Amino acid sequence: MPNPNAKPKHCRRPRRRHRGDPARNELVASSLESAQQCLFTQDYGTAFVHYLLVLNLAPMFKDFARESFRFTLFKWAEELESVGRLQELFDCYEQALELFPADEVILNSMGEHLFRMGFRDEAAGHFHKALKIKPDYAEARENFYRVANWLVERWHFLMLNDHRRNLKYQQAIQKAVKSGCTTVLDIGTGTGILGMCAKKAGAAEVYACELSKTMYELACEVLNANGMQSDIKILHMKSLEMEVPKDIPYRVSLVVTETVDAGLFGEGIIESLIHAWHHLLLPPQRDEKDSEGQSSTGRVIPAGATVFGMAVKCPEIRRHHRLCVTEVGGLSMAAAGELHSPVSCSSESNESVEPYTTERLSRLPGGYTALTEPFTALNIDFNNVQELEGLSSREVQEIRLPVTQEGELDALAVWFQLHLDEENTLSTGPQEDTCWEQAIYPVHSFILKPQDELVVEVSCRDAYLRLRSLAVLRDGHEIPFEKREDEDPHDSRNPAPNPEAELCSALACLQTDQSQTTHFCVLECSEMALLNNQDYHLSFSRAIAKLVSQLNIKCQNQERECGPGADADVSNLLYMLDVSEGFSLLSLIAASKGHVKAFSSVEKSKQQEVLKRLACARNIPEQHLEFWLNNLEDEQGMLKRPSREKLWSAIILDCVETCGLIRQKLMEKASLARYGLFVPDYRCLLEDGGRIFPEKIVVQGCLVESDTLLLESAVQGSEPTLGFNIAPFINQFTVPVHVFLDFSTLECKHLSDSVELFVLDLMNSNANYTNRDVKVQATSAGRITAIPFWYHIYLDQEISVSTFSPNSHWKQAAVVLQQPLMVQAGDWVCLAVRLHKSTISVSKTICDIKSDVVR
Numbered sequence: 001m002p003n004p005n006a007k008p009k010h011c012r013r014p015r016r017r018h019r020g021d022p023a024r025n026e027l028v029a030s031s032l033e034s035a036q037q038c039l040f041t042q043d044y045g046t047a048f049v050h051y052l053l054v055l056n057l058a059p060m061f062k063d064f065a066r067e068s069f070r071f072t073l074f075k076w077a078e079e080l081e082s083v084g085r086l087q088e089l090f091d092c093y094e095q096a097l098e099l100f101p102a103d104e105v106i107l108n109s110m111g112e113h114l115f116r117m118g119f120r121d122e123a124a125g126h127f128h129k130a131l132k133i134k135p136d137y138a139e140a141r142e143n144f145y146r147v148a149n150w151l152v153e154r155w156h157f158l159m160l161n162d163h164r165r166n167l168k169y170q171q172a173i174q175k176a177v178k179s180g181c182t183t184v185l186d187i188g189t190g191t192g193i194l195g196m197c198a199k200k201a202g203a204a205e206v207y208a209c210e211l212s213k214t215m216y217e218l219a220c221e222v223l224n225a226n227g228m229q230s231d232i233k234i235l236h237m238k239s240l241e242m243e244v245p246k247d248i249p250y251r252v253s254l255v256v257t258e259t260v261d262a263g264l265f266g267e268g269i270i271e272s273l274i275h276a277w278h279h280l281l282l283p284p285q286r287d288e289k290d291s292e293g294q295s296s297t298g299r300v301i302p303a304g305a306t307v308f309g310m311a312v313k314c315p316e317i318r319r320h321h322r323l324c325v326t327e328v329g330g331l332s333m334a335a336a337g338e339l340h341s342p343v344s345c346s347s348e349s350n351e352s353v354e355p356y357t358t359e360r361l362s363r364l365p366g367g368y369t370a371l372t373e374p375f376t377a378l379n380i381d382f383n384n385v386q387e388l389e390g391l392s393s394r395e396v397q398e399i400r401l402p403v404t405q406e407g408e409l410d411a412l413a414v415w416f417q418l419h420l421d422e423e424n425t426l427s428t429g430p431q432e433d434t435c436w437e438q439a440i441y442p443v444h445s446f447i448l449k450p451q452d453e454l455v456v457e458v459s460c461r462d463a464y465l466r467l468r469s470l471a472v473l474r475d476g477h478e479i480p481f482e483k484r485e486d487e488d489p490h491d492s493r494n495p496a497p498n499p500e501a502e503l504c505s506a507l508a509c510l511q512t513d514q515s516q517t518t519h520f521c522v523l524e525c526s527e528m529a530l531l532n533n534q535d536y537h538l539s540f541s542r543a544i545a546k547l548v549s550q551l552n553i554k555c556q557n558q559e560r561e562c563g564p565g566a567d568a569d570v571s572n573l574l575y576m577l578d579v580s581e582g583f584s585l586l587s588l589i590a591a592s593k594g595h596v597k598a599f600s601s602v603e604k605s606k607q608q609e610v611l612k613r614l615a616c617a618r619n620i621p622e623q624h625l626e627f628w629l630n631n632l633e634d635e636q637g638m639l640k641r642p643s644r645e646k647l648w649s650a651i652i653l654d655c656v657e658t659c660g661l662i663r664q665k666l667m668e669k670a671s672l673a674r675y676g677l678f679v680p681d682y683r684c685l686l687e688d689g690g691r692i693f694p695e696k697i698v699v700q701g702c703l704v705e706s707d708t709l710l711l712e713s714a715v716q717g718s719e720p721t722l723g724f725n726i727a728p729f730i731n732q733f734t735v736p737v738h739v740f741l742d743f744s745t746l747e748c749k750h751l752s753d754s755v756e757l758f759v760l761d762l763m764n765s766n767a768n769y770t771n772r773d774v775k776v777q778a779t780s781a782g783r784i785t786a787i788p789f790w791y792h793i794y795l796d797q798e799i800s801v802s803t804f805s806p807n808s809h810w811k812q813a814a815v816v817l818q819q820p821l822m823v824q825a826g827d828w829v830c831l832a833v834r835l836h837k838s839t840i841s842v843s844k845t846i847c848d849i850k851s852d853v854v855r
Contacts, residue, residue: 028058032065039068044076048092055099062099069096070105077113089113104130108140115143120150121213138836145735151214152733154712158435160191160730161711163720165426165435170197170722172301172420173256177201181254181299185209185280187239187272188259191726192219195232198256207248208234218729225725239272242280251282256301262358262428263439263465264305264380264416270388270463273300277385284383300382302418307378308429309414309467311443311454313407314368317359319532319807320525321411321442329537329589335617336610337519341528343442355466357525358437361413361430363745365806368430371409371448372401377458377467396459398470403452412456412467414439443469444481519613521606526658527583529809536801536809540693541589543795544650547691548574548593551649554689573597574649575642577628581654581663583607590650591620599628599642640685647687653762655697656791656803659739660813662697662760662840692762694793699758699840700804701789703829705782705820706748709738713816736815736841743788743804743812751784751823752776757833758840771834778827783820787831787842788812815842 031050038047051069055062073096080089093110100106111126124147130140159165173194177184182204186195189208199206210216216236223229235247244250255276259267277284282298318324321341326333344353361368377399381387415428415438428436446469448454453473459466471480523531530536551574577599578587587600588611602608608627615625641647657663686692710716714734715727755776761767778784790804790812803810821844823829830845 024057028054028061031057032061035072036068039072042075044072044079047072048076052095052099059099066100066103069099070103070109073106074109077109081113081116086117102133104133104137104140107133108137108143111140111143111147115147120147123147124151124214138839142837142839145737148733148735149739151212152218152730154738155435156190156730157715157734158712160193160715160726161720162435163722164433166193166720166722168420168424168426169194169256169258169301170201172424173197173254174201175421175423176254176299176301177203183250183252184254184256185239185248185252185276187255187257187276188267189219189234190215191730192222192228192232192234193721193724193726194256194258195234196223196226196228196724197722198254199228199231203254205252206232207252208232209237209239209242210234211236211238214733218732221729222724222726225729239280240275244280248280251280251298253282253296253298254301255281255298258302260305260416260418261439262437263356263414264307265460265463265465268463269382270391273382274385274388276300277388284385302420303383303422304379304381304419305416306376306419307380307414307416307465308374309377309412309456310374311371311401311403311409311448311456311469312361312368312411312413313371313405314361314364314410315366316364317368317440317442318408318410318445320529322445322528324532325534328531328534328585329541331585331588331592331614331618333614335613337521337613339521339523339528339531339610341442341525342522343440343525353522355464356414356439356441359440360437363742365742365744368413369405369407371403371405371407372454373404375399375401375456377414378460378465391460392463394460396457399456399458400473401454401456403448403450403454406447406449409443409446409448409454409469411443412441412469414441414465414467439465441467446472446479446481448472449474519609521610523583523607526809530583531585533807533809535805535807537585537589539795539799539801540586540652543693543799544576544586544590545593546796546799547650548590548596551687551689552595573624575599575646576650576652577601577642577648578652579628579654580652583610584654585611585614586652587611588614588618588620588625590652591615591624592618596649597624597626599626601628603627603629647690648685649687649690650693651685651690652693655694655762655793656810658810660741660790660803660811661737661739662791664839665837666760666762691796694795694800695761695763695797696794697760697762698756698792698794699760699789699833700754700792701757701787701831702750702754703752703776703778703784703823704746704748704750704786704788704814705784706746706786706814708747709741709786709814709816710818710820713738714818734818736818738786738814738816739811741788741812741814743790743814744806746788748786749780749782751778751780751782752829753779757789757831757842758835760835768835770836771832774831774833776829776831778823778825778829781824783822784817784829784844785820786814786816787844788814789840817844 031053035047035050035054038044038050051065051072055065055069073092077089077092080086080092093106093113096106097103097110107126107130111123111130114126115123124144127140127144127147130137131144134140174197177198178201182202184195184198184203184206186192186198186206186208189195189210192208195206195208208219210219213236216234219234220229223232223234235242237247242248255273257269257272259269259272261267277298282296284299285297321343323333323336323339342353343357344355380391413430415430415436418426420426428434428438430438455470455473457468457470469481471478555572574596576587576590576596578584578590579601580586583602584600587598590596591598600611602611611625615622653666655663655666714731715721717727718725721727755774757774758772790802792800792802794800802808804812821829832843832845834841
């Protein structure tokens with residue numbers, strides 16, 4: 001007989017009671033019906049609440065309702081994100097994960113939201129969990145690769161593979177520790193390699209700090225793997241927040257750091273060292289005869305740096321930072337105003353612009369030409385706190401540089417020599433075999449000649465190194481740059497002012513901002529390069545003109561057959577939509593063909609003003625150019641009919657990202673369009689004879705051997721990292737596809753001719769496939785380490801552009817094989833190419849021996 005006082009066991013008894021509770025069952029049934037009704041009316045928030053109630057009261061419905069619950073969650077999350085209710089969004093995902101803690105789709109979706117909002121560490125954690133649950137989940141793997149590029153930038157691999165750099169640091173640290181610096185702080189420890197060097201050299205106590213959560217956790221793993229977890233105390237915080245004795249027990253005698261960027265000061269080394277000298281380091285050695293010894297004084301590695309620079313001519317830099325053409329696709333650019341990149345050579349601080357960009361000069365297509373000898377721009381002593389504190393207030397320095405080579409001035413290139421101590425130095429110069437890039441300061445265009453002197457200003461406002469060219473001294477006369485921006489007699493690209501264009505520009509100015517007297521607009525570097533890509537715009541101009549001609553002939557034939565109809569001036573305009581990302585002139589090129597109403601997806605007001613001025617100068621009627629996004633509440637609803645009565649004559653898609661990858665969800669856009677509900681493909685939005693531009697993309701590729709790509713993609717064993725076991729941990733963040741590649745300058749050995757890897761048909765989604773086997777014959781013996789790829793973009797059957805042309809604004813990409821494949825000349829290699837949601841992956845086979853998927 002059961003004990004009436006015993007507590008019920010938490011097994012099946014409560015569930016049986018739930019099944020027998022009519023009120024509960026009725027509530028579950030009505031809530032489930034209400035959830036489904038709310039889905040039908042697109043009331044996703046209410047539907048989500050009903051589903052939560054159903055699944056909490058009746059967990060047995062989880063499998064039945066999982067798909068509908070996911071759909072509801074994702075739709076409701078989209079609405080919450082669109083109105084900025086982010087806390088509610090994450091609350092919903094947490095409630096969903098309480099119900100479905102092992103649902104890889106929900107984990108991946110929450111990771112996507114986190115990544116878009118800048119929470120990259122947290123996003124990576126969710127993608128990683130999703131992959132643990134389902135290792136072959138392609139969306140989560142692709143997302144993890146994407147976030148890995150943010151969390152562990154590619155320079156980490158190059159730096160750790162730079163054995164010479166690592167050895168120099170190790171030698172300087174060993175020397176300091178042996179001289180008495182036995183307490184060490186590693187600021188910005190990364191993988192922990194410098195801290196481990198200090199401990200291995202015999203330091204009594206080693207501390208380290210790292211701000212990035214991902215790198216902090218990685219460093220902890222590395223210390224454990226190398227048996228130093230109890231020897232080095234690592235803190236997840238900025239050094240600026242550290243205090244004695246709260247975080248470390250007392251001041252240390254040595255700080256080691258490499259918190260420098262290509263411009264030396266961009267990672268905040270000045271601020272962190274000033275704080276360290278005041279709060280974390282022992283006082284510096286007063287002089288060489290200081291008898292107290294190293295143990296009672298502090299020092300820094302690196303001890304200081306010397307900054308060098310030179311003036312260069314470089315067409316590749318030029319076309320990424322200023323307009324180099326007078327016409328784009330047949331449109332005069334005279335009325336555009338001043339267009340420039342976000343990189344400014346101004347001596348004043350401005351949050352909207354960057355003082356410099358970075359490039360590896362030795363790898364730029366077309367190379368560069370030095371127009372002056374290298375000059376010393378600055379010296380800095382990191383062991384002198386007064387010098388560090390006075391850096392921002394240093395007197396602005398003017399340097400005169402004798403010109404040694406005739407050529408067009410495009411930039412000042414800057415590098416530095418890092419003085420680790422009196423004996424060990426590292427150089428980031430363009431001729432060095434180093435992991436470093438150089439800092440690039442684009443300057444005003446001017447033709448320099450031998451015997452000229454270039455006047456350069458060097459300053460350090462806000463602890464940023466700033467360089468700009470002021471003037472040229474020629475034949476005893478000074479030619480200032482600030483006064484000759486639009487009147488350089490040597491620059492044939494600056495045409496004489498067009499009075500009509502100036503009038504239109506002034507009128508456009510009055511319509512937009514009457515207080516503005518100078519028209520200027522900032523474009524991204526990739527957008528400037530796009531404007532300078534004449535082949536691209538001329539090809540689109542030809543293809544659009546051809547389509548307009550064909551449709552006009554068709555319309556004329558219909559009028560002859562049907563007789564004169566209603567007013568054709570407006571009703572028969574051809575409607576064309578450009579959904580390109582960022583700044584694009586393609587809508588304006590379409591409108592310039594006559595009888596076309598073009599819709600642009602340009603969103604920024606300054607960029608819209610540029611298009612309006614250009615349209616006015618071209619006499620394009622104002623009503624023939626509209627900004628499509630201005631009329632849309634939801635950007636995701638971009639692809640729909642222009643009106644209930646009209647269809648598109650052309651839809652222009654932005655297919656390839658500047659980095660060299662197919663744009664995300666391209667094929668979904670090319671096969672689905674929304675008009676109330678999703679419909680099979682774009683032809684539902686296109687009039688008879690209308691087109692999608694481009695109609696087809698052909699992926700080309702080849703086999704290469706490139707040690708450079710291996711070094712930039714993963715740490716190659718323990719030898720470059722001085723025997724420390726780091727590679728397995730940092731290589732977790734290896735991504736299989738290397739982007740932003742300049743294939744024309746890549747150090748590599750070609751092992752095959754180029755071949756067609758894949759074809760994407762945007763006009764006929766039924767003609768596409770998801771997998772393709774491609775046989776490639778090796779033309780030379782070697783190790784296949786990578787498969788670079790690029791695209792031929794067909795606007796129609798006759799007109800195409802290539803992303804691998806010399807003036808292309810696109811870079812290339814490459815699949816990197818972490819397990820290289822040996823081939824002999826004549827061998828056949830089978831590449832299994834797969835397309836999944838616009839993402840291309842490749843695996844390889846040879847002689848019927850299968851290898852791992854390398855994507």
